[in-house]
Amino acid sequence: MKLRASGLGKNNAYTKRLNRQTVLGLLRRDPAQSRAELARVTRLSPQSVSNIIGDLEQAGLIEPAGKVYGGKGQPATNYRIVAERGYGIGLHLDRDFVRATLIDFAFEPKARLRSTLTTSSAKGVQAALGRLIDKLITKAGISPDLVWGIGIASPSLRDERVIDTESLEGSLWSALHSYEIDRRLAHDKGLPVIVENDANAGALAEATFGKAQGLRDFCYLFLAHGFGAGIVHDGALFQANAGEIGRLQIVHEGKTVLLESIVSIEHLLDRLGASGSARDREAGFAGLVEARRKETEKWIAQSAPHLRWLVGTLENILDPETIILGSDLPEWVLDRLIELAEPLPHNIALRSTRTAPRLQKGLLDRDMIGLGAATMPLLATIEADPASRWKISGTVFDVFHGLDD
Amino acid sequence: MKLRASGLGKNNAYTKRLNRQTVLGLLRRDPAQSRAELARVTRLSPQSVSNIIGDLEQAGLIEPAGKVYGGKGQPATNYRIVAERGYGIGLHLDRDFVRATLIDFAFEPKARLRSTLTTSSAKGVQAALGRLIDKLITKAGISPDLVWGIGIASPSLRDERVIDTESLEGSLWSALHSYEIDRRLAHDKGLPVIVENDANAGALAEATFGKAQGLRDFCYLFLAHGFGAGIVHDGALFQANAGEIGRLQIVHEGKTVLLESIVSIEHLLDRLGASGSARDREAGFAGLVEARRKETEKWIAQSAPHLRWLVGTLENILDPETIILGSDLPEWVLDRLIELAEPLPHNIALRSTRTAPRLQKGLLDRDMIGLGAATMPLLATIEADPASRWKISGTVFDVFHGLDD
DNA sequence: GTGATTTACTCAACTGAGTGGATTTAGGTA
DNA sequence: TACCTAAATCCACTCAGTTGAGTAAATCAC
Known part of the structure; x- marks a missing residue:
């Protein structure tokens, strides 16, 4: 019977x-x-589940x-996902570098790579990403045919650049959008390519690997050069243009400013007097932060009240189960930020049914965003109710193809 | 074949x-x-649609x-909803009065009533609401058997009262929750009863009757005694605890206060020196507002910047297609508020694909909230993908019952 | 006018999804 | 050893939507 999509x-x-996707999804999770067991959960008849399992x-x-x-x-036969059946690649494009991760179908990381991009021409970036992907596949020691797709996470994703265009010029993500690197990469590799912003990818990573496992409503705050949020509501990601929390207007020392003009690594580095390569993540601004601990503490003290306000604001508007703060900053900075954000505002989030903390630290894996990006092609391939309706370049594999004839 | 729900x-x-619900939903809209035509839209075969239409x-x-x-x-035979097949009742419970509306299955208002509630005992309210419903049915001249259910909209809906409990004591909605009036009413009338907060009901009304028809992502701001928002994302309402925008913290004249301590009718009435019955909506605070136009203008001038800020904040977090401002205030007050909220912040909402205004006035029907409440039992009865997963007291009718035997 | 064309709709046989009852299997339990 | 229980399967069955042939009723072209 033909599927009328x-x-x-x-x-x-x-x-x-x-039903196939549902069963597969249950086995994955x-x-x-x-x-x-599956028959009980799905409420399908044991016979149907048996057929599906067979397929x-x-x-x-x-x-x-x-x-x-x-x-x-009679003892039950358990089933599990075949981890080696397929792989997802995630690229985290930041201003000055790329991190690439490869995860298998069991959502286990298998290989990681990072690379500093010297070229800034769109064509150069396209070629460099292509090479990086090949290298990653080689390093993982898998067949390229088994890769299901590529997820790309970049700091900012806007269908149009109505704001701050100058700060994006010549950057990786500028190339991503104006030069359609995703489409070209999809064509080069013959694989589906999915683009998301970094905060959304981080939210996916927390949902898959981290603190948000099993949650259907949460916010992931990604404190990077800018400050963005990935919002998951009813198990689905908000579209890319939402969650621009860095652009919220706050009052700081009597002046109205953007939240990320204070609460962002960019601003912290400004205060620390960083310049040139000291601003790069790869070159290790972490070292600078450690060295200038006093000044960093001051920044934390200044930022924490705004974080407190942000938590209250998000809670009042979205009422999430938890808010997760992720960043590449050293762990103690996050701990201190969260500590100083207390006491959190008195609001509906105080309900007694609460299980997760209102505000918590995310996973500290530096490949967090890339991991989230890597889950996208896998999810797009197998999920019945994909976390988001992504804009996908290229065609997603049909893993069930060939079963019906 | 049994439905395994x-x-x-x-x-x-x-x-x-x-599929039945889908076809019915299309005919309703x-x-x-x-x-x-339906076969083309649904992508079902003409034969299947024919069978469904027959059913x-x-x-x-x-x-x-x-x-x-x-x-x-050959000329096509059109079909339409049978308006007299079923009815929905909506109750808008405010602090000092109740408005009741009845709409038919074509979502046309058929009867309206309002009543000032003198009693504040839970039992008294329960009885009064029961009588009001009977009166409304009589006025509409329909058979009680054809009523599909009752929707109740009340200013505040929180599963727990962690905040401002004192201001809720003895009020209608206090009784609603602590005394479970919805459950009792469902039992009394033998009808399903659905409770929502007023802003969410308003959002439903705008989606059905007003400016949000056909939109899948929008915010409805309800400026009443307090200030709440109904958020529709991907066609579905956010749960009741979200949208508490009145409790957002803003900085006003150097002090941090709650948004609704400025932007709310409550605060306006304070400024106008209203007391006693002059504060009631029914007794007509509108007259007072007209009489004290100068002072009202001052309040508008003070509130508009906060409204501007709110629009920017909601856009950055949710990226809605439009934001609708609803209220029982006189039309000129809303016009002026929206006028003075300009210029709206420069952000992603400026995208060129925009069709609806960023901020607009809602419908001015005084029964707006009640109308939205009345849609709830109808939607719950027939919709394939209900606007929200409501907590429903009693059992929703199965309109398809008896077709399969 | 007349016939070709187009579109709506129906009839009846068909495919294939999940279902349900009887049966087999294989461990625990008395 | 005999009985009980739960997992898994066999196979006939129900009933979704589909398919393809066929009919009805309008407009269009000459």
């Missing part, structure tokens, strides 16, 4: 795809489940993972 | 229900469409609405 009406083929196994997406003894009745 | 897996029965007609939900001549080929 993108229509409002649903047919059996659609249902089948949905919680490894090792039996047919009977997925035939497609090489899952495999048996031993039997469970100890209970009454 | 609330499971993750889908079966044929689920698909059938979904755009009256008079033919089978062939819906047999259930009395739709009826033929004439043939379309003029084009080539």
